[in-house]
Amino acid sequence: MTGSFPYSIRNYQPGDFEDLLNLINHCSRPDEEPFRMTAAQLREKLTAPDTIPGKDFFIVRTSAQQVVGYCEGFLRKSADAQLYLTRASILPEYRHQRIGNALLSHLWKRVIELTAQFQIATILGARVTAQNIYARQLFEQFNMQKKRTLVEMVRDLSIGIPQLQIPTGIMLISWRDFGDILSVLEARNQAFRDHWNFVPETLERYHHNLASGKFSLEHSMIALENDQVVGGVICQTGETINSFRRENQAYLINLFVEQASRKRGVGTALLVSAMQTAKDLGHASIALKVDSENQTSAIQIYTKAGFRDKIHWVVYQRVCDLEFI
Numbered sequence: 001m002t003g004s005f006p007y008s009i010r011n012y013q014p015g016d017f018e019d020l021l022n023l024i025n026h027c028s029r030p031d032e033e034p035f036r037m038t039a040a041q042l043r044e045k046l047t048a049p050d051t052i053p054g055k056d057f058f059i060v061r062t063s064a065q066q067v068v069g070y071c072e073g074f075l076r077k078s079a080d081a082q083l084y085l086t087r088a089s090i091l092p093e094y095r096h097q098r099i100g101n102a103l104l105s106h107l108w109k110r111v112i113e114l115t116a117q118f119q120i121a122t123i124l125g126a127r128v129t130a131q132n133i134y135a136r137q138l139f140e141q142f143n144m145q146k147k148r149t150l151v152e153m154v155r156d157l158s159i160g161i162p163q164l165q166i167p168t169g170i171m172l173i174s175w176r177d178f179g180d181i182l183s184v185l186e187a188r189n190q191a192f193r194d195h196w197n198f199v200p201e202t203l204e205r206y207h208h209n210l211a212s213g214k215f216s217l218e219h220s221m222i223a224l225e226n227d228q229v230v231g232g233v234i235c236q237t238g239e240t241i242n243s244f245r246r247e248n249q250a251y252l253i254n255l256f257v258e259q260a261s262r263k264r265g266v267g268t269a270l271l272v273s274a275m276q277t278a279k280d281l282g283h284a285s286i287a288l289k290v291d292s293e294n295q296t297s298a299i300q301i302y303t304k305a306g307f308r309d310k311i312h313w314v315v316y317q318r319v320c321d322l323e324f325i
Contacts (some may be wrong), residue, residue: 002025007068010103012057019067020059024186025091033127034152034311035244044212049204050075058106060090068094071103073110073124079299080117083199084111088135100138108142110176111320120169121321125197130312144316148196151299151305154249157286160227162305164272167265171224175232176217181206184222187229189293191256196291213240215253219281221273223257225267231257237281245287250278251301252288261268261316262296271305289313 012020017039019151024037046053051074071088087106090099107124115122126144128135140146166172175184182203189200210214216237223231236244236251245251252274257267278286287310290298 006058006062006063007099009028009060011055011107012046012053012059012070012284015061017046020057020070022268023067023070024089027091030137031089031093032131032311034246036246038240040212040240043245044208044214045072045074046122047208047224048074049202049208050077055110056258058093058103058104063277067222069099069103071107073107075114078199079121081121083116083123083125083197084114085127087126095134100135101142104138104142107305108318112325115320115322116325119322121319123197124320125316126316127313128316130314136316139316142318143212144318146314148183148315148316150289150308150313150315151292152289152311152313153299153302154285154310155275155302155305155307156277157284159306161275162268162272164269164276166269169225170230170264170269172221172269173224174218175215175220175222175234178222178224178229181210183229184232187232187258188234188254188256191231191258194259196293216241218228219250219274219277221270221277223261223270225261229258230261231255231270233264233274235274235277235311237278237283242283248282248284250274250281250283250286252286255288267301268305269300271301275305320321 019069020313021037021039021042026034032259044266045051056073058071059067061067061222069088069090071086073086076085077085086265088103110126111122126139127150127151185201185203185206193197214236216235218238220234233252236253241251255270257266277287288302290302
């Protein structure tokens with residue numbers, strides 16, 4: 001027990017599911033997060049590769065057994081480091097009572113455990129909206145450093161969409177019609193390899209995302225040249241994403257172009273295709289997220305296409321290296 005009132009923290013158990021779902025959705029509005037999680041999406045998180053709910057999810061209950069907070073972590077591995085990415089929710093009325101610090105301490109113990117297990121440095125990472133002053137102060141007090149700002153950009157689809165111009169030699173085809181998961185994954189990893197903090201996606205996680213319905217394959221486009229994947233745009237469309245984002249808005253998960261195929265208009269063609277598809281499906285807008293320090297001119301491309309800033313997300317990190325354990 002810690003803090004000014006009695007509470008306990010333990011690992012997630014299957015019986016916590018409904019309470020956890022309700023907590024996340026109750027907290028998303030005061031934290032200015034643009035989503036409402038469904039039961040299916042929470043199950044997808046709990047069953048994701050490299051996630052062990054009994055070790056990576058922590059639940060906070062009061063003495064009256066009310067769930068008032070939680071935190072989660074999931075592991076992403078690279079050759080020379082691994083990221084332990086986290087998010088958390090605490091009911092507003094229970095904040096400033098040391099629960100946040102206690103949850104971070106539990107996550108940090110898990111980070112130390114993973115560092116020792118794999119004998120590689122582990123980065124504890126968290127992302128919050130810039131307006132969430134409570135969380136930002138909490139991270140800074142826990143010796144986490146601000147590393148980056150991500151920008152969520154939105155495009156109103158009622159405004160005219162540029163005409164689709166496909167570069168010579170390029171063919172656009174829906175991912176469902178193309179069907180080659182491995183080729184898309186390899187091209188995606190090649191395109192993002194020089195991005196900050198990039199960890200290659202695994203085939204296991206890609207299959208998990210496909211099985212969960214996270215990708216709208218029929219509305220995601222692949223760019224081919226000589227039958228080889230050189231780029232793609234992975235989208236979320238339909239009622240599921242509308243419910244999640246609380247508005248009639250499609251979401252662009254990834255837009256990527258292999259380095260050798262850049263500056264030819266491939267990325268713009270993929271973006272325009274995604275915008276037109278979202279509009280044809282009846283979405284009022286489309287959103288995406290981009291690193292504010294992206295070196296590939298992505299922000300300029302999105303701005304030129306009519307996207308505007310909506311939400312700024314701040315990324316915090318703390319490193320646990322082998323000398324720490």
